[in-house]
Amino acid sequence: MLNPIWLKTFVTLVDTGHFTQTAEKLFMTQPGVSQHINKLEQACGHSLLKREKKSFVITEQGKLVYEYVKKLVLDEQALIEQMNFDNPYSGECTFACSGSVALLLYPKLLKLQAIHPELVISLKAAPNYQILAEVKEGSIDQGIVTDIPNESFFDVKQLGQEPLCLVTPLSIDNKASIKEMLMELGVISHPDVEHYLSLYCSQSNEQELQQLDINSIPVRGFINQISQILQPIAEGIGFTVLPKSAVDSFHNKKYLKIIAPKHSVVETLYLVKKKNRSLPARFKTFNSVIENVW
Numbered sequence: 001m002l003n004p005i006w007l008k009t010f011v012t013l014v015d016t017g018h019f020t021q022t023a024e025k026l027f028m029t030q031p032g033v034s035q036h037i038n039k040l041e042q043a044c045g046h047s048l049l050k051r052e053k054k055s056f057v058i059t060e061q062g063k064l065v066y067e068y069v070k071k072l073v074l075d076e077q078a079l080i081e082q083m084n085f086d087n088p089y090s091g092e093c094t095f096a097c098s099g100s101v102a103l104l105l106y107p108k109l110l111k112l113q114a115i116h117p118e119l120v121i122s123l124k125a126a127p128n129y130q131i132l133a134e135v136k137e138g139s140i141d142q143g144i145v146t147d148i149p150n151e152s153f154f155d156v157k158q159l160g161q162e163p164l165c166l167v168t169p170l171s172i173d174n175k176a177s178i179k180e181m182l183m184e185l186g187v188i189s190h191p192d193v194e195h196y197l198s199l200y201c202s203q204s205n206e207q208e209l210q211q212l213d214i215n216s217i218p219v220r221g222f223i224n225q226i227s228q229i230l231q232p233i234a235e236g237i238g239f240t241v242l243p244k245s246a247v248d249s250f251h252n253k254k255y256l257k258i259i260a261p262k263h264s265v266v267e268t269l270y271l272v273k274k275k276n277r278s279l280p281a282r283f284k285t286f287n288s289v290i291e292n293v294w
Contacts, residue, residue, distance in 0.1 A: 009036040011069045088281040090118035097144035099125040099226030100246035146267045154272045160294025161266040163244040166259040169236045179208040186220035188238040190229050196241040205263035
C-alpha cells in the first residue's frame with residue numbers, strides 16, 4: 001500500500017506547481033518534500049516528475065497516481081457523507097418470517113413503501129431454523145420467529161401472540177372423538193405443520209390431543225404455498241393447523257370449520273436481529289409497522 005503521507009505531498013506539489021510552496025503549505029522543509037517524492041517514486045517503480053531546473057513536468061505515470069489520489073479523496077468524502085447521513089426513509093430492509101406472518105405483514109409494508117418509495121423491502125418466507133441461521137450470518141437483517149432463540153447470538157423482542165386454528169372441512173361432524181376425527185381426516189402437511197400441531201395439542205387442554213402421537217396421523221398431502229394450504233380442506237380433504245391470520249386471508253373461508261379448543265392456543269412471536277448489531281435508521285421506520293400489528 002502506498003504511503004498516504006507521500007501521496008498527499010505529491011498531490012499538493014502538483015497542485016501548487018512549486019516545491020517551496022508545497023513545503024510551506026504542509027509545514028515541511030523543501031528537502032523533506034523532495035524526500036517524500038523520491039520515496040513515492042521508488043515505491044511506484046516509476047518517475048512521477050520530470051525535473052527541469054527549478055520546475056518540473058508530471059509524467060504519464062505521475063498523472064495516473066494523481067488521478068488515483070483524487071479519486072481516493074472523493075471516495076473518502078462520499079464515505080463520510082454516507083456515515084453522517086442515515087436516511088430513515090431510504091435503503092433496503094431484508095426480513096424473513098413464516099408464510100402466515102408474511103401474509104399478514106406484507107400488505108402493510110407495501111403501504112409503507114408506497115409512502116416512502118426509496119425504501120426497498122425484501123421479504124422472505126422461511127422456517128424458524130433458516131431465519132435464525134441467516135440473521136446470525138448477516139444475510140438478512142431481521143426476522144420473526146416463534147421460539148425464543150439463544151440470546152447469546154441474538155437480540156430478541158417479544159412482539160405479541162397469534163391464535164392457532166385447527167381447521168377442518170365445513171361438512172365434518174365434530175361430535176365424535178377429536179382424536180378419531182383427525183385420524184380419519186388425515187393432515188394436510190406444510191413446512192410448519194409439526195410445530196403448529198404440537199403446540200395445539202399441548203395447549204388446547206384436550207386430554208385426547210395431549211396423548212396423541214402426531215406422527216401417527218395419516219398425511220393426505222403436502223403444500224408449501226401458504227395461500228394454497230387450505231384449498232384441499234375447503235374441498236373436503238384433510239385438516240391442518242394454521243395461525244388465524246392465514247385462515248382469515250383465505251378466499252374460501254366459508255367452506256372451512258374452525259374447531260374451538262377448550263383452552264385458547266397461541267404462538268408467541270419474537271423479533272430477532274444479530275446480537276449487538278446496530279441497524280440503520282430506516283429500521284426504526286420499518287419496525288414501527290411491525291410492532292403495531294400485534
